Amino acid sequence: MAEMRYPSRCKLLLVVAICWCVDVSFQNLSGQSDTGAKPFTATVALREGYDSNPLTQTYQSSQDVQSSTYTSIQPSLGYNYTGLQADLALRYDFTGIYFPSINQSYDIQYTQAFIGRYTYAFDPRFQLTVSDNFIYSEQPIVTLVTAGLAPLTQTSINNLGTIQGDYRVTDRLSMVTRWNNTILNADGPGSYNNDGTINSGSNSESNYMNNGAFQQFRLDFTPETIGTFSVDYQIYDYQSDQSYRDNQQMAFSLGADHTFTPTMFFSGRAGIQLNDNYGLSDNSSVISSGGLGSGESEIGAFPFASISSTWNYDQRSFVSGGLSVAIQQSNLTTTSDSEAYTINMNWDHYFTDKFSVIQSMFMNFAVFTPQLTQQQSTAITGSYQGSGQQTTISYQCKFAYEIYPYLSAELGWSYTSYGSYFDLNNGNGGSYTRNQVYVGLRGTY
Numbered sequence: 001m002a003e004m005r006y007p008s009r010c011k012l013l014l015v016v017a018i019c020w021c022v023d024v025s026f027q028n029l030s031g032q033s034d035t036g037a038k039p040f041t042a043t044v045a046l047r048e049g050y051d052s053n054p055l056t057q058t059y060q061s062s063q064d065v066q067s068s069t070y071t072s073i074q075p076s077l078g079y080n081y082t083g084l085q086a087d088l089a090l091r092y093d094f095t096g097i098y099f100p101s102i103n104q105s106y107d108i109q110y111t112q113a114f115i116g117r118y119t120y121a122f123d124p125r126f127q128l129t130v131s132d133n134f135i136y137s138e139q140p141i142v143t144l145v146t147a148g149l150a151p152l153t154q155t156s157i158n159n160l161g162t163i164q165g166d167y168r169v170t171d172r173l174s175m176v177t178r179w180n181n182t183i184l185n186a187d188g189p190g191s192y193n194n195d196g197t198i199n200s201g202s203n204s205e206s207n208y209m210n211n212g213a214f215q216q217f218r219l220d221f222t223p224e225t226i227g228t229f230s231v232d233y234q235i236y237d238y239q240s241d242q243s244y245r246d247n248q249q250m251a252f253s254l255g256a257d258h259t260f261t262p263t264m265f266f267s268g269r270a271g272i273q274l275n276d277n278y279g280l281s282d283n284s285s286v287i288s289s290g291g292l293g294s295g296e297s298e299i300g301a302f303p304f305a306s307i308s309s310t311w312n313y314d315q316r317s318f319v320s321g322g323l324s325v326a327i328q329q330s331n332l333t334t335t336s337d338s339e340a341y342t343i344n345m346n347w348d349h350y351f352t353d354k355f356s357v358i359q360s361m362f363m364n365f366a367v368f369t370p371q372l373t374q375q376q377s378t379a380i381t382g383s384y385q386g387s388g389q390q391t392t393i394s395y396q397c398k399f400a401y402e403i404y405p406y407l408s409a410e411l412g413w414s415y416t417s418y419g420s421y422f423d424l425n426n427g428n429g430g431s432y433t434r435n436q437v438y439v440g441l442r443g444t445y
Helices: 009-021 240-245 374-381
Strands: 040-051 068-082 086-098 108-123 126-140 153-168 173-187 208-220 225-238 247-261 264-276 300-311 318-329 337-350 355-368 388-404 407-422 432-444
Touching: 068 432, 225 240, 225 264, 264 318
Parallel strands: none
Antiparallel strands: 040 068, 040 432, 068 086, 086 108, 108 126, 126 153, 153 173, 173 208, 208 225, 225 247, 247 264, 264 300, 300 318, 318 337, 337 355, 355 388, 388 407, 407 432
């Protein structure tokens, strides 16, 4: 489960935003570099484009959906060191976008990403890797614009830290041990009350901290086939006002990694996830004495499966794809998790040494059922939505032509669609689509 974990709505939307804003490439963070490669890298991309919905206004917005041309700048700085025992990779990415057609105090969006990884090989059989990925973004929320309010922005913080040990126990048996920590914090803008006091906007329905431990055993059946057995424990701690959504998960899975040819790789996992929504019990301050029902919620069992494959059909060209069924965190305040189906595909193709296309697609379909009754839900949120589902789709396509070894021209298009549908009171609340096209130049050192 840890190998293909998928985020909540806030995290999904943040990931989508990063896709079209940051254009992040992790190739420089592999911890390996070619002989003679420069330790420092610097990239700057300048783009002019058109955005059909820069404020991600919903179908139900009371205002007409605003579109705008835009100008963006995307600098990136990286450092790579490869030694006899230690590898170090660091990178900082910044994206700033200006929408002149909006012509308001919230016409600028920006995102920053700090990425680092350090690997140390104690001996040929054991190495330790410490990594962190921190993303901070600030975007406006047009639906909350009210006369007299300060500039309206929503800040999003998403930090993923991991510590992983890789052990070679015998010539055929190896192990992977990993600890992970995720902090998701998507705060809304501040607002004024009638008496002049200020609401900080710090209460988000999907903010949580996640800690987990992952253990995998890998057995080499043949040089081409590796069998795996994995145990994954994850615990989710929501903000204090959402503590009834706290839950823990335990997953067991069997799998295999197989190399069909030197250029074609396949990976598959299947197992069971056990989920305990313990936050629904012993929480008299939120629901009622004794929590939901008369005690601990029963532990739910859900199937888990994932498959993925990669084909490197040329020196720099490849196609990859994956499919998974798993439990992910939900954006619905009356339930903490949902059953999700995810498809992702990537295709990098070089027509010539100078002309290439990069494409990626992500589709996530999540189904959730409230764990609170209609009465309890109304008491907490003020409304009852019933069961529901959410669909997130994103697609990016970029053509690049190398004018000089250090300068490339780019032409790109990205599409994002978010759909949220409920049984009652909220047919498509929060649903929106967004298209973005651009031309630009990218310089690399």
